[in-house]
Amino acid sequence: MYATQEIGSLPKPRWYVRSRRGLPATYEDVDEARYWGVKLGIEDHGELIRLLRKPAGSQRREKVERWAITYAIRFLESAGLDRVYTGEVSRVEMYEHVAGKIGGFKQLGRVQSIDNRYYKVFVVEDSISRVAPIYIQEFKIAKEVARKELKVPIAGPYTLADWTLDLYYTSRLQQPSMNLSKVGLEARRNLVEDITRKVLRPEVRALIESGATWIQVDEPAVTAHPNNEDMKLFVESFNMLTKGFSAKFSLHNCQGRYDVLSKYVAELKNCHQLALEFANRDSLSLGTEDEDRPGYRELKLFEQNGFNGNYGIGVLHVLDYVGPPQENAPCEGETLIESPELVRDRLIYATKVIGDPSRISANPDCGLRTRRNWATIMKKLANMVKGARQAELL
């Protein structure tokens, strides 16, 4: 059986966004909360409706946040997924959520990452520390609410360091005679180590003590610098982060250089699953031969390089799609709705490469917060589950 899982984020419900901003709920917000409350069979959602009608305030905000997490978990469970989480709805964005809780980091402003999506960039100006818990509160709510297995996504140390501008570590190393690129690498190494040791390991320990059994380390920046020194640094940071903990750890990467990553994954000592992006690179035609599945071409590199763990195979595209409509993946706006048959063929192809279907789970390429509409996302996820069931029959 192919397990199905989410990979991270969902778009936040409108009623929750307005609540976070301290704004009163509109009629549309209330209608949205009611519609999904009924559709997802959420117990006592009338209480949320009453809450939304009350004046905004910090107490209301906390309660609404709990509801947002509940809705997201029920949403993913209703789609039929085997592993779920909170859709990261209580996080502003994966990087900012952590960076804002690190002492020594200062927020600068927003920069573009992909099209009209941005992140707040931080600069490290001083010795760093974990000034507040990062994921614990969210996890505790999820644990109370969820009926399916939980997989907790956290931002990885290599990515946190790579996305942070540095004034502190570089200045401590810089001397006139030193080679600039060596200073850069050494500074990054020190930052990665400090983030791992001072910020993320305490957080992971607290998560596990609170009952977390599976932690997904999100490392989108891995392979951004495809040189050996940086890749070794990533491997060391993953191993340092996970060392000695008795939980499952997995790695998620997207838009990466898999010809590079595949050479290093066998060195990850505690990596239960690799969750990777493939659908973005693939054709929309049906078929299970090499020429039908160009996006999955590099999957075999991981096997050839000796990775013997499990895979989360990206079978759903999560970004805007601009192209001619396709029979096996119609579009709603700029969102592809992959047919169950397309998902099925992608999984069958992956199975041909890997051999053992029990090592394969199906997931979207990345978080789905890039799609705006829960109804559209539900169609994508439901088709993913159907596709997985179809693949099992063949």
Add this chain to the structure above:
Amino acid sequence: MRTLAFLSGIHSRSEELIDSTKAFDRAGISDSRLEMCYREDTRKLIGLEVEAELDFICDGMLRWHDPLRPFIRSLEGVVPGPYYRWFETNTFFRKPIVKGELSIAGNSLEQLFFLDLLPSDKDSLVVLPGPYTLSRLSEDEYYGDVLSLVPAYAKTLDYTVRRLSSARKLGVVLSEPCLVYDGTRPDKKALSVIVEEIEKIASNSSFCLVHTYFGDASKILNLLDSFSKPWIGVDLTETYVEALNAFHGKKVALGILDSLSPIVETPSSLKRLFDKVKKIDFASIAFCPNTDLRYLPREISDNKIRSLKLLKKMMED
């Protein structure tokens, strides 16, 4: 020796513009409203460039989601494909998929830049992806090899430059990171084709810069030395100044502003560098950012533009 200064790529969007683009994505504002926001932000940027006394004014390409896509969309025979990382940054581009013979699509070139906002009494420039970088980053299903694809892209670029320059005098910066980036540098066979094609584009332009970044320019000295008409742009965060001795007698643009560092350059912080640059006998010299400033928040990028004025003055003094 006259020293020039200008921007050489996509500038950072302002916080207000960022809010507008996000609102547009949520269907909160219309196409025309967003266009007005782009124009307003472009006006502000141009005002800053004029105030900083830059020698060429560019529109900052605030509408460009990535350094290739708008140009690709102005062509027939190629479509934007999947998202890939833009070199070693946290930004992404759509890989061009070449499916047929390349040609210009209708009147789409006028949509690339806000040329009408550029001041008529100043020299101006536009930044376009260079033919080698376009070829190297494309998935080619039609031409078969880079040696055939480079001339095809170059032809469309040449047409674009001539067409855009027909209404007003315009310089052009051809972005060519693939010429110097490890893993994408051209082989010997490609070199002569690249030089020949870029020289053709340069011959139709009042000012042409081949701007290399994300790699060490000293590793392709032979290629850069072959250029006669165009200026050569080098990334000083990747290239040792001493290596530029090979360019004496050449027109060189120094990518001196570090687009990946929040530290705003000052004359005093660059003093040692200037002392070395002064000793090299360049035919002409220019200062610019090493690459797009869009990797930094707008406030820092704007301050870096202001620093160009100071740097230029220091060199001239």
